[in-house]
Amino acid sequence: MEMLLASVPLALAFSVPVAxxxxxxxxxxxxxxxxxxxxxxxxxxxxxxxxxxxxVSGFMYTPQLGGFLVVCAVVAAFTVPAALMLGRGIANDVMWLHEAHDAERVAEASRRELVAWISHDLRTPLAGIRAMSEALTDGVVSDPDEVAEYARRIRGETVRLSGMVDDLFQLSRITSGALTLTLSEVPLHEVVSEAVAVEGVAASRKGVRVEAAADSQWPVVLGSDPELARVVRNLLSNAIRHTPPDGAVVVAAGVVGDRAWLRVDDGCGGIPADDLGRVFEVAFRGEDARTPDGEGHSGLGLAIARGLVEAHSGEIDARNHGPGCRFEVRLPLAR
Incomplete structure (x- = not known):
């Protein structure tokens, strides 16, 4: 016992520096x-x-020391691989937490920006409606023609507000995961024809031609008719809004492998390279499309189109092409 106690300081003298x-x-x-x-x-x-x-052994080999070395080697053989696996697991968890934190921070910044600019854009038509309704109520405007003009403007601002609220509701369904799709076989030609008929009014008023490419194929895709119609309408509306008078918006479709594609080419003059990757962001305001134009557009059309396309297990992208931009959607074909 005394020898064991006497060896403790010597053992500490060697082990403590290592520790x-x-x-x-x-x-x-x-x-x-x-x-x-x-x-x-x-x-x-x-x-x-x-x-x-x-x-403690005095650097002299003994059977006891040999046995202890074997034990240490066995312990190290088990603990080092376990430490490596544990360390990698912790590193992956930390990386995931950092990525999740960064994604949450970006999402929160995007939400704040969205709330800021949509609240500003909502106040604009509301202020106009309030001013015109007060003028009518106070009798400031009494001429029948002026009253009719004010009523027409109030109706226009109401339609604009209705469109913005509808876009916000649709975007909320997409981002919250509340969107449910009833999938069926959808002829792409019928969806495009309906969208062209609806958006053709705005195109004619602006003097923009909407054309279908002569060599287009019109496949049948697997999707939800109302949501796909919304996608095509949003893309056409965006293209018409940014194409100058006497310009053309060209729609084409086809098949590559097991995917159908739909392209909308406009004459907007192109998008800066730094903005191409951001045109589908909810709160992106790098272009005029993000500012309501008095026609009921909230500037959320492209973000909604991306959300609906992705809900169909499809892809959507934008790139500069010819005199303008090309927005391309890829969707699964109907089996």
């Missing part, structure tokens, strides 16, 4: 690899114990 060196190494590694730090954390106690035992 302190390990602690110093861990301190320096706190900003480096988590996997390496966990591995060092596992090895330090084993090495410190080994150093203490070797010091």
């Amino acid at each position: 302190l060196l390990g602690a110093l190494l861990l301190t320096r590694m706190r900003r480096n690899s988590i996997t390496a730090a966990v591995t060092v954390l596992v090895l330090v106690p084993v090495l410190a114990t080994l150093a203490g035992v070797i010091g």
